[in-house]
Amino acid sequence: MTPQSCYHCGLPVPAGTDWTLEIQGEPRAMCCPGCLAVATAICDGGLARFYQYRTKSANRPEAPGQASLAVYDLPEVQADYVETVDDNRQIRLLIGGITCTACAWLIENHLSKLPGVVDVRVNVTSHRALITWNPESLKLSELLEELQQIGYDPRPVSDEAIRQLRNHENRRFLQRLGIAGLGMMQAGMVAIGLYAGTFQGMEPEWQNFLRWVSFIIALPVVLFSAYPFFRAAWYSLRQGHLIMDVPVSLAILLGFSASCWATVTRTGEVYFDSIAMFTFFLLLGRYFEMRVRHRNDMRAESLGQLLPVTARRLNGNKEETIPVKLLSPGNLIRVAAGETIPCDGEITEGVSSVVEAVLTGEQMPVAKSPGDMVSAGTVNSENPLLISVSAVGHKTRLSAILQLVEKALSDKPAAVAMADRVAGYFVAAVLVVSVLVAFWWWQHQPEEAIWVVLSVLVVTCPCALSLATPAAIAVATGELRQRGFLISRSRMLEVLSQVDRIVFDKTGTLTLGDLSIVEVIELADQKESDVLAIAATLEQDSRHPIARAFAGIAVTDRGTDVVQEVGSGISATIDGSRFAIGQPDYISRLFDLPMPAMAPVDAGQLPLLLAEQSRPLAWIILQDQLRSGAASAIQQLTAQGLETVLLSGDRVAAVENMATKLGIQQWFGQQSPAAKLDWVNRCQQAGHRVLMVGDGINDVPVLSGADASVALGDASDFARIHADSILLSGNLNTLPEVIGLARRTRQIIRQNLTWALLYNLLALPLAVAGMIPPWAAAIGMSASSLLVVGNALRLSRRGDAPMMCSQQPCFAT
Numbered sequence: 068m069t070p071q072s073c074y075h076c077g078l079p080v081p082a083g084t085d086w087t088l089e090i091q092g093e094p095r096a097m098c099c100p101g102c103l104a105v106a107t108a109i110c111d112g113g114l115a116r117f118y119q120y121r122t123k124s125a126n127r128p129e130a131p132g133q134a135s136l137a138v139y140d141l142p143e144v145q146a147d148y149v150e151t152v153d154d155n156r157q158i159r160l161l162i163g164g165i166t167c168t169a170c171a172w173l174i175e176n177h178l179s180k181l182p183g184v185v186d187v188r189v190n191v192t193s194h195r196a197l198i199t200w201n202p203e204s205l206k207l208s209e210l211l212e213e214l215q216q217i218g219y220d221p222r223p224v225s226d227e228a229i230r231q232l233r234n235h236e237n238r239r240f241l242q243r244l245g246i247a248g249l250g251m252m253q254a255g256m257v258a259i260g261l262y263a264g265t266f267q268g269m270e271p272e273w274q275n276f277l278r279w280v281s282f283i284i285a286l287p288v289v290l291f292s293a294y295p296f297f298r299a300a301w302y303s304l305r306q307g308h309l310i311m312d313v314p315v316s317l318a319i320l321l322g323f324s325a326s327c328w329a330t331v332t333r334t335g336e337v338y339f340d341s342i343a344m345f346t347f348f349l350l351l352g353r354y355f356e357m358r359v360r361h362r363n364d365m366r367a368e369s370l371g372q373l374l375p376v377t378a379r380r381l382n383g384n385k386e387e388t389i390p391v392k393l394l395s396p397g398n399l400i401r402v403a404a405g406e407t408i409p410c411d412g413e414i415t416e417g418v419s420s421v422v423e424a425v426l427t428g429e430q431m432p433v434a435k436s437p438g439d440m441v442s443a444g445t446v447n448s449e450n451p452l453l454i455s456v457s458a459v460g461h462k463t464r465l466s467a468i469l470q471l472v473e474k475a476l477s478d479k480p481a482a483v484a485m486a487d488r489v490a491g492y493f494v495a496a497v498l499v500v501s502v503l504v505a506f507w508w509w510q511h512q513p514e515e516a517i518w519v520v521l522s523v524l525v526v527t528c529p530c531a532l533s534l535a536t537p538a539a540i541a542v543a544t545g546e547l548r549q550r551g552f553l554i555s556r557s558r559m560l561e562v563l564s565q566v567d568r569i570v571f572d573k574t575g576t577l578t579l580g581d582l583s584i585v586e587v588i589e590l591a592d593q594k595e596s597d598v599l600a601i602a603a604t605l606e607q608d609s610r611h612p613i614a615r616a617f618a619g620i621a622v623t624d625r626g627t628d629v630v631q632e633v634g635s636g637i638s639a640t641i642d643g644s645r646f647a648i649g650q651p652d653y654i655s656r657l658f659d660l661p662m663p664a665m666a667p668v669d670a671g672q673l674p675l676l677l678a679e680q681s682r683p684l685a686w687i688i689l690q691d692q693l694r695s696g697a698a699s700a701i702q703q704l705t706a707q708g709l710e711t712v713l714l715s716g717d718r719v720a721a722v723e724n725m726a727t728k729l730g731i732q733q734w735f736g737q738q739s740p741a742a743k744l745d746w747v748n749r750c751q752q753a754g755h756r757v758l759m760v761g762d763g764i765n766d767v768p769v770l771s772g773a774d775a776s777v778a779l780g781d782a783s784d785f786a787r788i789h790a791d792s793i794l795l796s797g798n799l800n801t802l803p804e805v806i807g808l809a810r811r812t813r814q815i816i817r818q819n820l821t822w823a824l825l826y827n828l829l830a831l832p833l834a835v836a837g838m839i840p841p842w843a844a845a846i847g848m849s850a851s852s853l854l855v856v857g858n859a860l861r862l863s864r865r866g867d868a869p870m871m872c873s874q875q876p877c878f879a880t
Contacts, residue, residue: 073098075106136208136215139223145207148223150461152199155185158207160196162189163220163236164299173308177217181205190537195224217302233361240354247292247347251340254284258340271333278330278337285339289323293346309494314501318524319346325517338518341840345525348846374443374465378402378409381453391459398456402447408454410443411463416453422446497527504835515837522834526844527827535819538859543812546863551780551796552805559791562775563809566758568750569704569802570743570769573715573725574613574673575762576779577799578691582616582673588666588686591679598685602677605629605637605648613675616689635716635739636675645680648687650716652737654678673717693728696800701729703803714743714769743769760802761790777802808862815862819855826851 071080074095080086086097088106097103138144150157165171171189174196178187183204189196200210214221257277263269293316300316303309319342326337378391381399391409394400399415402408408421420432423445432448435441441454443463460466501523508516544554554560571577587595603620606613609631626639626646636649638657647657654676655662666674666686673689701711712733715722719736726734735746747757747769759766759773770776770790778790779797794801830847833839839847 071096073102075102136211139207139211149207154201155199156202156207157197157199159224160198160211160214160221161224162194162196162214163222164295165189165194165219173217173303173310174214174219176308178210178213181210181213184210190541196221217305236357237361240350240357243292243295244347244350244354247288247343247350250284250288250292250343251347254281254288254340254343257281257284261337275330275333278339281337281339282327282330285323285326285343288343288346289319292350293319296349309498311494313494314497314524314527315349317498317501318521321517321524322521336514341518341521345844345846349525349848375407375409394456394459396456396458400454400456402452402454404447404449404451406447408441408443408445408447408452409459410454410456411458412441412454412456414439414441414452415455417450419450419452420448422448497524500527500831500835508837512837518840519834519837522837522839522844523831526830526834526839526847535823535855536816538856539812539815539819539862542859542862543808546808547805550801550804551794551798552801553793553795555790555792559775560809560812562756562791563758563806564813566709566756566775566806568710568712568755569758569760570712570714570747570773571731572761572766573713573717573722574691576760576766577694577697577713577725577729579694582613582689582691584616584687585672585690586666586686586688588688590663590683590685593684595685598677598687601641601646601684602648602675602687604641605639605646605677609637613673613689646678646684648675648677650737651676654683668721673721694797694799696798698729700799700802701731703800704806705730705732707803707806709806714738714746740766740768744772747773760794760799812862815858819858822858823851823855 072078073080074088074090075097078098080096080098084098086100086103087094088097088103089095090106095106097106139148145156148158162174165174174189175187178184178198181200183201185199185201187196187198198210200207211221257280261269261274261277261281296312296316296319299310299312303313322338322342326339326342329337374391376391377388378394379386379401380389380394381401386401394410400409400412404419414435414437416437418434418436421435421441422432423442435452440457441447441452442465443458444465458464501520504523505516505520508519540560543560547554574582584599587598589595589598599617599620600622603617603622604624604626606617607622607625608629624641626641629637629639631637632649632653635653636647636657638645638647640646645658647654651662651665651674654660658678658680660678660683663676663683663686666688668674668688673691675687675689677684677687704711710733711731712735713722713726713729713731714735715725716738717736722734722736725731735742738746743766747759750757751774756774759769759776760779761770761776762779766778770778775792776790777792777794780793780795826847830839830844834844
């Protein structure tokens with residue numbers, strides 16, 4: 068009889084064993100407990116499709132204890148979660164058990180010490196981590212095991228993992244909250260009897276009996292409801308770091324121990340009711356914070372959940388429905404009217420309108436025809452389309468946007484990093500103050516010392532101080548994303564609130580960059596068709612907006628020795644002769660030719676000079692279109708007190724005309740990339756904070772050099788990489804909204820910090836004086852944290868609906 072093979076690793080299943088697991092509706096035999104544990108972990112994590120897509124059997128795990136994490140070392144599983152960055156790997160983890168900013172500090176510092184870890188960034192508001200490591204030095208399972216060893220529950224970010232963790236977290240929180248609430252009410256009822264007996268007289272036996280009843284009621288509150296505080300405190304102390312749960316745990320343990328001692332010895336007072344009460348209020352505050360975090364997470368995840376699960380792929384004359392995951396570049400799919408496009412691709416058949424609100428924030432449909440690109444997550448609104456797949460899953464534009472958002476939230480502004488560092492010192496200071504307070508009260512009123520210390524420990528927890536900045540930044544970042552404005556660097560919001568000058572490029576920024584040829588003025592014995600063919604050959608490999616004007620012209624040859632001078636022009640050798648096209652001064656300088664008479668141009672037109680090495684050949688006049696909303700945006704920015712500036716490589720007359728038309732206060736024409744950067748640097752040296760808005764490769768130096776920078780959604784890839792943010796919609800009316808929101812965010816952060824500091828400064832003396840009981844201290848600490856979070860949520864209330872680009876483009880004349 069042929070032995071049965073293990074469904075997981077393929078090795079023979081030993082006779083007489085029964086390690087079976089139901090996978091995809093059928094019982095599957097395993098060869099050992101390790102394979103059974105790995106398979107169980109795969110299925111429980113929503114990864115059962117691994118067995119459907121794998122190309123060979125997995126390796127057998129070394130030990131059953133490592134099985135649940137060893138599954139994440141499998142290449143088939145990592146394909147869903149892990150990205151390659153240079154020679155390293157990067158993963159986004161959802162981490163359960165984070166309670167404060169000090170937890171983030173602990174995780175970052177612990178993992179950074181491991182060999183092979185390149186970078187760790189933890190977002191305390193979303194409980195996510197972005198980790199980069201070298202797979203040659205460290206396995207992913209070892210990385211996850213290290214997180215488990217310091218008390219956290221890591222799992223890769225996925226819809227299933229997020230849903231499971233969120234449900235588990237919510238369910239367990241409600242259980243702990245319910246036990247604490249029931250204990251608080253029951254212990255309170257018993258406490259009323261004890262207090263009444265103190266004033267009216269009660270037999271010692273009955274008094275002691277009620278104390279034991281209070282002890283029994285409070286015991287599950289301490290052991291179960293308060294367990295998260297103890298667990299977090301213990302793991303942090305093992306790592307030699309102080310987090311906010313340390314004083315909270317100390318307060319609960321001291322209060323409970325003192326009450327137990329009083330019960331056993333029949334001396335002093337018991338405050339089991341107070342312990343249950345402030346445990347309840349502490350949990351209640353954290354529960355509300357958790358619900359706010361879940362709401363924000365679900366709002367952010369809504370983008371990723373827009374994609375359909377299946378797609379209709381054309382296979383010859385047949386049409387088959389398959390999972391989107393199985394699509395590959397080059398496949399043809401059909402998308403019916405009203406359906407969401409599942410991947411990035413190029414339209415090969417059909418004419419329709421596509422709603423790109425998920426990418427740009429604009430609800431107006433965009434006309435699409437064969438040859439146009441479409442993106443995953445957008446909606447086909449009118450007619451069926453046949454699309455050739457170009458990217459699926461993590462490689463789509465939508466996924467890139469979500470990753471950009473995740474990166475921005477993982478980065479830490481200076482204020483948040485400072486709060487992380489200060490939190491540990493603040494907790495240490497609280498503990499020192501508590502010892503001093505305990506010593507003083509023990510000398511004067513020893514019977515009150517323990518309760519005063521408890522109040523001091525609880526009331527001074529810096530939860531509100533730690534949440535003040537990250538809560539506001541998280542809400543503001545999500546709100547900006549809703550408006551089609553993506554932040555890629557954490558400092559952007561802080562700088563945006565302080566800028567006083569905003570610098571615009573002209574072509575492709577204030578204008579659409581959708582240039583068209585309106586006139587050709589020949590200067591030699593060359594036909595117009597020949598002139599345009601030479602120009603198209605020179606521009607065929609360029610990514611500049613000007614090159615798009617020549618895209619439809621047939622090219623019969625390819626230039627060699629191509630040299631592009633950014634912001635000036637392009638030269639190349641064609642059929643043995645050297646040609647160039649670009650700014651007139653560039654041509655004159657390159658070929659040492661006399662400048663021909665300038666072609667007459669209207670406002671908004673761009674003259675290019677085409678020349679052979681020995682002679683000028685023609686003027687080619689291009690017409691650009693003014694970007695919709697540009698004039699309105701400039702007007703609003705000026706009203707906000709910003710000085711607007713136009714820096715362009717175009718002719719001075721054309722730049723002046725554009726600036727006058729839009730109401731821009733300063734303008735400078737014929738500016739090279741180096742000249743633009745020099746102008747911005749001089750402004751910075753004079754004390755100005757400069758925001759640069761651009762779109763092309765020639766804008767990259769100044770985008771990098773400005774205090775903050777914005778690249779438009781249709782900008783070159785190089786420009787988007789070097790910009791601090793991306794305006795996906797291209798609607799310049801969004802910029803005043805962004806500036807306004809950044810200023811409101813700074814105001815909210817200042818309000819939060821002011822409140823948090825005032826609360827601690829006012830509450831501490833009252834607690835030290837014995838004027839705040841422990842239960843009131845718990846309410847105060849929870850209320851201060853909730854106030855900070857609630858204040859940050861005000862940023863998501865819009866005064867008006869987002870503006871839409873409903874106007875047709877107008878010629879800049």
